[in-house]
Amino acid sequence: MPPAPSPAAAPEQPVGGASDGLPDGETARLDARYGRSSGTRRRGRWIAVAVAASFVVVFAAWVVFAAFDGDGAKLESTDVGYTVLDDRAVDVQYTISTPPGAEVSCAVQAQNQKFSIVGWKVVHLPASSTYSTTYTTSLATSERAVTGLIYECWLP
Numbered sequence: 001m002p003p004a005p006s007p008a009a010a011p012e013q014p015v016g017g018a019s020d021g022l023p024d025g026e027t028a029r030l031d032a033r034y035g036r037s038s039g040t041r042r043r044g045r046w047i048a049v050a051v052a053a054s055f056v057v058v059f060a061a062w063v064v065f066a067a068f069d070g071d072g073a074k075l076e077s078t079d080v081g082y083t084v085l086d087d088r089a090v091d092v093q094y095t096i097s098t099p100p101g102a103e104v105s106c107a108v109q110a111q112n113q114k115f116s117i118v119g120w121k122v123v124h125l126p127a128s129s130t131y132s133t134t135y136t137t138s139l140a141t142s143e144r145a146v147t148g149l150i151y152e153c154w155l156p
């Protein structure tokens with residue numbers, strides 16, 4: 001048996017002329033076995049481009065809808081102030097801005113020094129004849145509050 005050629009004596013060309021180091025025909029056989037071809041690669045690129053384009057179109061439609069739906073500024077609530085009456089009560093003043101004739105519900109809260117909620121109340125405000133109206137809500141608290149504020153308001 002003749003001795004095997006040493007790696008230093010091996011030619012610089014890949015075996016069988018293929019660039020991936022496989023013998024002749026082996027690359028073609030593997031490509032055929034696993035469905036790899038220039039057509040499938042091209043189809044994969046087109047699918048990726050179509051998915052990306054679809055995402056861009058849906059995102060753009062959402063942005064346009066969110067920007068121009070006209071419902072975003074129908075209700076605004078602003079904290080005006082609060083007055084701590086004693087260790088068990090606080091008054092919260094706030095302004096509600098909404099189109100005249102709309103009823104509003106708000107959650108009002110009081111917090112202690114550790115930002116824990118020590119008082120909470122949901123108030124239902126009647127329809128007003130003006131755009132902005134200021135209200136005062138009294139809250140009973142479980143301990144001394146250091147602030148009172150609007151948590152959230154909504155149109156029922």
